[in-house]
Amino acid sequence: MAIRAKQIFVNLPVQDLKKSVEFFTKVGFEFDANFTDESATCMIIGENIYAMLLVEERFQSFISKKISNASDTTEVIVALSVDSREQVDVIVQAALDAGGKPSNEPQDHGFMYGWSFQDLDDHLWEVSYMDLSAFPSE
Numbered sequence: 129m130a131i132r133a134k135q136i137f138v139n140l141p142v143q144d145l146k147k148s149v150e151f152f153t154k155v156g157f158e159f160d161a162n163f164t165d166e167s168a169t170c171m172i173i174g175e176n177i178y179a180m181l182l183v184e185e186r187f188q189s190f191i192s193k194k195i196s197n198a199s200d201t202t203e204v205i206v207a208l209s210v211d212s213r214e215q216v217d218v219i220v221q222a223a224l225d226a227g228g229k230p231s232n233e234p235q236d237h238g239f240m241y242g243w244s245f246q247d248l249d250d251h252l253w254e255v256s257y258m259d260l261s262a263f264p265s266e
Contacts, residue, residue, distance in 0.1 A: 135178065137170075138178070139187065139190070141184045142249050143183075145168070151223075151248050154226035157171050158172050163180070168183070205253070207255075208256070220255055228247055238264070241256065
């Protein structure tokens with residue numbers, strides 16, 4: 129039997145929850161007040177897709193290993209698929225305008241277009257659009 133999860137919650141440590149909420153609000157995301165307190169918030173990414181932004185002390189309470197320093201190491205890239213090339217550009221530009229850092233230059237592979245940024249805590253976010261009708265066939 130194949131596993132089919134109903135939801136995904138990506139948990140990310142943040143240094144300053146208020147600044148992170150301000151940043152991601154400027155990018156265009158919303159938050160679920162039911163899962164928000166002074167140490168955590170639930171960012172709504174899409175239908176059944178969420179990012180829990182947890183202050184580092186709260187994040188550490190869930191793990192026995194050290195928290196990675198995202199400015200030095202990368203453990204994950206949060207990759208989001210959107211409906212158009214234009215939406216890729218709007219989201220990444222909003223993140224850069226809100227204080228995020230560029231990660232890679234836009235990449236155009238014909239059938240797939242993507243661009244990435246780093247948030248205030250240096251987590252990597254990749255936003256892409258894929259047009260399967262333009263996928264190269266042999």
